[in-house]
Amino acid sequence: MPVPPLDAKTAEALVGDATAAPSMHNAQPWRFRLLSRERTLQLRADLERAMPRSDPDHRALHLGCGAALFNLRVSAAHAGLDPRTRLLPDDEDPLLLASVRLAEATVPDAGLARLHPAVRRRHTSRYPFDEREIPAALKEALADAAREEGARLVFPGPWHVETLLDLVRDAEGHDTLDPRGFEDVARWTRIGAAEAGTATDGVPEYAFGPRKHDGKAPVRDFAGRRRVADRDTTTFEHTPQLALLGTGGDRPAEWLRAGQAMERVLLLATLEGLATSLTSHALERPELRPLARDSLSAVGNVQMVLRLGYGPQGPGTPRRPVREVLDER
Known part of the structure; x- marks a missing residue:
C-alpha cells in the first residue's frame, strides 16, 4: 500500500x-x-x-x-x-x-x-528566582534528560559557580571597553512600544526583565545604556543555581546534539515547575569559554550555561509566522 x-x-x-x-x-x-x-x-x-x-x-x-x-x-x-x-x-x-x-x-x-505541553509554555525568564534549592532527584532527572540526547549536564559546586560568575563579569567588562561587542545585541533588541509591539523576532523590551540592582544571577542586560520606559530595578538571587551543558566533541554534529539536549532539559524543567534561562555571555569569548569547563567533572566542551530555579516564567517572545520559515517542494 x-x-x-x-x-x-x-x-x-x-x-x-x-x-x-x-x-x-x-x-x-x-x-x-x-x-x-x-x-x-x-x-x-x-x-x-x-x-x-x-x-x-x-x-x-x-x-x-x-x-x-x-x-x-x-x-x-x-x-x-x-x-x-x-x-x-x-x-x-x-x-x-x-x-x-x-x-x-x-x-x-x-x-x-x-x-x-511544555513546548509553548517554556519561556526564558530574566526575572529574579528565589533561593529555594532544586531537589537532588530533579537535578538527576535533568541530567538524565541531557544524557538521552548524547550530552552531559552537571551542577557545579559553589567554587566553580563563582568562577562562572567571574567569567560573565569579564565578558561584560570587555563589552564595555569594546562597543562593537554590543552590535549583535543592538541588532536583535526591540525598544519602544511600536517596535516591540509588532516584532516577530528579537528580544522586545517587555522581555528584558528588571534591571539588576543587587544579586549574583548572570542575567544579560539587553538594554545596555539605552533607556527603557517604566523598567524596574530589583535584587536577584545571591546563590544562582547554574548547570553546565557539555559534549565530548566540539563540531557541528555535537552542537546540534547539544541543542537537542538543552531543549529536552528545558522542557522537562518547565513541566516540573522550574523557571529557566540561558547564559552564553562568557562562552562568546574564545579566551573565556575553556575556563567555563569544570575540571572535576566529565562535562567536556561547555556548550551552554543554564540558570534554573523557582520564580516567574517570564513573558513569551515573538515568533515569525510559519509561512515565513516553511517552504514546500
Whole structure:
C-alpha cells in the first residue's frame, strides 16, 4: 500500500512547535522545507540571522537549530508520528542541518510526547528566582534528560559557580571597553512600544526583565545604556543555581546534539515547575569559554550555561509566522 504524502497542515503544526525553541537573542536562525512525497521535513540554517560578532563559528546558531529540531521531534511524537532524524545528511550542503522523515509510529515515543505541553509554555525568564534549592532527584532527572540526547549536564559546586560568575563579569567588562561587542545585541533588541509591539523576532523590551540592582544571577542586560520606559530595578538571587551543558566533541554534529539536549532539559524543567534561562555571555569569548569547563567533572566542551530555579516564567517572545520559515517542494 502506498504511503500518503505528508499534508501541509500537519507540517505547519510541526514547524509551529519547532519555532517555539530558544535561540541566541531570539534571532530564529532556521528555515524548514517540506518534501511532501518523501514525508520529510528538512531543517536548514539561515545565515542571514547569524551573529558575526558573538558567534562567528555559528556554534550558537547550531544550538538554536538543534533546539528547534528537538521541538519538532516532540511535536511529531505527540501527533503519533515517528521522527526518523538524520543530522548533517549531505556533506556538500552544510546549511542542511537535519532531515526528519515522519513515518506513522507503530508505538509512539511516550518520552517525547509527554514533553509536548511544555513546548509553548517554556519561556526564558530574566526575572529574579528565589533561593529555594532544586531537589537532588530533579537535578538527576535533568541530567538524565541531557544524557538521552548524547550530552552531559552537571551542577557545579559553589567554587566553580563563582568562577562562572567571574567569567560573565569579564565578558561584560570587555563589552564595555569594546562597543562593537554590543552590535549583535543592538541588532536583535526591540525598544519602544511600536517596535516591540509588532516584532516577530528579537528580544522586545517587555522581555528584558528588571534591571539588576543587587544579586549574583548572570542575567544579560539587553538594554545596555539605552533607556527603557517604566523598567524596574530589583535584587536577584545571591546563590544562582547554574548547570553546565557539555559534549565530548566540539563540531557541528555535537552542537546540534547539544541543542537537542538543552531543549529536552528545558522542557522537562518547565513541566516540573522550574523557571529557566540561558547564559552564553562568557562562552562568546574564545579566551573565556575553556575556563567555563569544570575540571572535576566529565562535562567536556561547555556548550551552554543554564540558570534554573523557582520564580516567574517570564513573558513569551515573538515568533515569525510559519509561512515565513516553511517552504514546500
